Amino acid sequence: MKRSYIVGLVTIATLTISWIERPKIFDYYNQLTKIREPLTEDLRDRSQLKASFVGSAKCMECHEEQYHSWKASRHSKMIQDVDKNSSVVVADFSKLPDDADFNLSEVVYTIGGKFKQRYMIPAKINGKDDFRLGNYQWNVETSKWQSFKPYKYWYHDAYPHDNKKFPTSNTCDGCHFTGYMSREKRVELSIGCESCHGAGSEHLKDRDDHIYRATDYDPIRSSEICLQCHMRNRDNRLKNGDRTINSLYMEAKDYPSGYEAGDALINYKLVAPFKLGVETKEFWANGSAKKNRTQGNEYVHDAMYAHGITCINCHDPHKLTNRADKSEGNSGCMKCHSFGSPIGPHQQSLEAHTHHKGDSKGSLCVECHMPKTGRHTKKSPLTVRSHRFKFTSPLETKIYNMPKETNACFSCHKDKSLDELQDSINRWGMQNWENMDTISSFLLENRE
Numbered sequence: 092m093k094r095s096y097i098v099g100l101v102t103i104a105t106l107t108i109s110w111i112e113r114p115k116i117f118d119y120y121n122q123l124t125k126i127r128e129p130l131t132e133d134l135r136d137r138s139q140l141k142a143s144f145v146g147s148a149k150c151m152e153c154h155e156e157q158y159h160s161w162k163a164s165r166h167s168k169m170i171q172d173v174d175k176n177s178s179v180v181v182a183d184f185s186k187l188p189d190d191a192d193f194n195l196s197e198v199v200y201t202i203g204g205k206f207k208q209r210y211m212i213p214a215k216i217n218g219k220d221d222f223r224l225g226n227y228q229w230n231v232e233t234s235k236w237q238s239f240k241p242y243k244y245w246y247h248d249a250y251p252h253d254n255k256k257f258p259t260s261n262t263c264d265g266c267h268f269t270g271y272m273s274r275e276k277r278v279e280l281s282i283g284c285e286s287c288h289g290a291g292s293e294h295l296k297d298r299d300d301h302i303y304r305a306t307d308y309d310p311i312r313s314s315e316i317c318l319q320c321h322m323r324n325r326d327n328r329l330k331n332g333d334r335t336i337n338s339l340y341m342e343a344k345d346y347p348s349g350y351e352a353g354d355a356l357i358n359y360k361l362v363a364p365f366k367l368g369v370e371t372k373e374f375w376a377n378g379s380a381k382k383n384r385t386q387g388n389e390y391v392h393d394a395m396y397a398h399g400i401t402c403i404n405c406h407d408p409h410k411l412t413n414r415a416d417k418s419e420g421n422s423g424c425m426k427c428h429s430f431g432s433p434i435g436p437h438q439q440s441l442e443a444h445t446h447h448k449g450d451s452k453g454s455l456c457v458e459c460h461m462p463k464t465g466r467h468t469k470k471s472p473l474t475v476r477s478h479r480f481k482f483t484s485p486l487e488t489k490i491y492n493m494p495k496e497t498n499a500c501f502s503c504h505k506d507k508s509l510d511e512l513q514d515s516i517n518r519w520g521m522q523n524w525e526n527m528d529t530i531s532s533f534l535l536e537n538r539e
């Protein structure tokens with residue numbers, strides 16, 4: 092009796108200790124081992140397939156918490172009506188250059204306003220009531236007007252080189268209005284509930300009719316609701332190579348047209364091309380972002396994505412925290428990571444991993460694993476953080492011919508050369524053999 096009592100106590104103690112000691116990533120066991128759904132399957136309930144869009148205001152009465160979080164986030168403020176509230180304009184229109192092809196009284200909607208703001212003006216284009224974009228944009232980061240020629244992108248052969256004839260419907264509105272992506276209707280300004288949950292009319296009629304919730308499915312499918320917008324694309328009709336860009340004159344689309352949350356994104360999307368070692372307008376040669384709105388393009392190459400970590404694990408989908416102005420700091424990463432854990436860092440303490448003092452900026456995860464590699468416009472400072480979490484060494488920065496400023500170590504140590512910084516890492520014993528493998532195969536493939 093007494094003996095089994097002791098054995099029981101010892102067992103409980105052992106279990107408790109191993110529970111406390113177990114890597115934190117165990118909390119995500121269910122998510123990471125969920126059965127994968129086919130990529131081409133529509134995951135919506137049958138009832139939702141016949142639903143129409145109702146607008147976010149209709150959801151408020153029953154889902155107040157989500158509604159208020161969303162209302163305070165920038166998703167609800169992407170497109171704003173100037174007539175309703177003139178304070179949404181962040182630019183100084185008294186300094187608008189003389190050759191501007193628009194003035195404030197013509198502007199109906201503002202686009203954005205955190206990093207830059209652009210202006211939508213009603214226009215009849217191609218026989219359709221559409222919108223055009225003013226030929227100047229306000230750069231919030233530099234507080235200056237700068238010229239804006241939207242047609243200078245991958246679709247430059249599909250549109251006239253004149254802002255007055257360049258429609259926003261095909262090139263912007265799918266990602267900035269709710270409903271336009273799948274139904275070509277501007278149901279609601281900005282990114283409403285139904286951009287991520289799909290059409291809501293049937294759920295309104297009967298709560299037992301489920302509305303799509305991305306996290307009910309496997310992690311790869313979960314991220315699709317974010318990837319529909321946070322990614323650089325090409326027109327899906329160019330996928331098979333039997334259409335040319337010229338054949339899409341006035342109709343080239345820069346978003347996955349036809350997609351609705353829950354459906355299979357892969358059927359609607361052609362991702363902007365990237366090849367390791369080749370720099371493009373959108374990516375550096377190692378795949379890091381040169382521009383904004385590349386989170387998805389980078390993240391799908393990361394080991395965390397492949398192993399089932401989603402955008403939603405790091406970003407609350409309604410509040411949109413974690414972000415620069417509302418940072419969770421290292422604790423955002425340490426929800427899953429811990430020192431000496433199987434998923435890394437493999438060292439036993441923060442200082443042993445970073446080789447910087449614990450309270451130094453050089454010990455912040457994002458500073459080394461999400462360096463600022465991209466710009467919002469050509470004239471903007473480097474502010475866009477990479478979502479390719481793998482550490483880019485000074486040696487890689489050099490080999491891939493990337494600007495020094497995009498390297499994490501160099502961004503804080505501008506008095507040192509890339510070689511000196513690489514030497515420090517080598518001295519610390521962080522050889523990073525995984526990366527060395529990629530580098531040597533890259534060098535072999537590209538030798539003269």
Ligand code: HEC
Nearest residue numbers: 147150154157158161166282283284287304305306403408
């Ligand atoms: C950017 C995409 C996105 C937008 C916009 C969005 N949601 Fe969600 N919503 C999600 C995701 C993803 C989940 C699942 C969260 C989880 O499992 O942690 C979710 C979950 C929910 C849930 C279930 C409760 C929960 O937290 O799991 C409700 C209710 C909900 N959302 C309502 C709304 C309403 C109402 C709006 C608009 C005011 C809205 N959502 C806007 C992505 C979004």
Ligand code: HEC
Nearest residue numbers: 145149150153284285288291295298299300301302303304
């Ligand atoms: C009249 C109240 C009511 C309204 C209006 C309403 N919902 Fe719901 N919603 C509910 C209830 C109740 C549940 C829980 C259902 C359950 O657990 O089966 C729910 C569940 C959800 C869920 C979780 C997934 C699911 O289907 O169970 C999401 C996401 C959601 N609602 C989003 C929305 C969105 C978006 C809108 C606006 C288009 C909306 N709801 C409007 C009452 C409402």
Ligand code: HEC
Nearest residue numbers: 165166168169203205266282286316317320402406408411
């Ligand atoms: C329909 C398009 C769309 C969808 C879907 C979407 N986003 Fe966004 N997201 C945007 C746009 C546009 C902005 C820029 C808003 C602005 O600056 O006004 C943005 C901004 C953000 C921001 C920055 C917020 C800030 O305050 O700066 C985060 C973080 C974010 N989105 C995460 C997500 C995540 C996570 C998902 C998926 C759950 C998602 N988004 C789905 C279009 C979308």
Ligand code: HEC
Nearest residue numbers: 202203204205206207241262263266320321345346383384
């Ligand atoms: C595939 C979806 C998509 C398309 C197409 C798209 N955007 Fe965006 N846009 C986004 C997302 C997502 C963000 C926020 C994320 C980021 O900037 O990294 C954004 C950010 C912006 C911002 C910065 C917002 C801020 O607050 O600083 C502006 C301005 C903008 N877009 C204008 C445009 C214009 C104009 C077009 C058309 C010529 C366009 N976008 C096409 C998805 C898109």
Ligand code: HEC
Nearest residue numbers: 317321386387390401402405413414415416418423457476
């Ligand atoms: C492992 C965690 C993690 C994952 C996964 C992740 N992000 Fe982020 N993301 C962050 C952090 C941390 C920041 C803010 C960094 C900082 O402090 O500036 C950020 C910043 C952003 C921003 C810019 C916000 C701003 O401050 O302007 C956007 C937009 C964004 N993420 C979207 C996404 C999308 C979309 C996905 C999925 C494709 C995604 N993120 C996946 C951690 C993550």
Ligand code: HEC
Nearest residue numbers: 393394395398400404423424426427434456460480481482
């Ligand atoms: C929700 C859990 C979760 C969060 C939050 C998280 N990670 Fe991870 N991370 C993982 C898992 C799981 C792996 C293991 C992938 C593998 O098998 O190598 C990983 C791997 C990594 C790797 C090595 C492989 C790679 O992707 O390059 C780095 C670096 C990394 N994480 C950095 C971060 C940083 C920085 C943050 C915070 C911004 C963060 N992680 C937040 C779960 C997470």
Ligand code: HEC
Nearest residue numbers: 446447448451452453458459499500503504512513515516
């Ligand atoms: C966010 C800024 C930041 C980043 C990123 C950063 N450091 Fe540091 N570094 C510092 C600061 C601040 C110190 C001062 C002492 C300390 O914090 O330990 C420092 C100190 C050092 C030192 C010792 C003192 C000296 O200047 O000789 C070396 C060596 C060093 N860093 C190398 C690196 C390398 C290599 C990387 C990339 C892996 C790196 N740092 C990334 C900010 C940074």
Ligand code: HEC
Nearest residue numbers: 424428434435436437445453454455456459482521522523
């Ligand atoms: C001073 C720069 C620096 C900071 C800050 C930093 N790391 Fe790292 N990290 C590295 C380098 C360099 C590597 C590559 C080491 C290697 O592969 O041998 C790495 C590798 C990793 C890996 C891959 C597994 C491993 O141990 O090699 C993970 C996971 C990781 N870091 C997570 C984090 C987390 C979480 C934080 C914040 C608590 C963080 N790192 C802060 C430089 C840094």
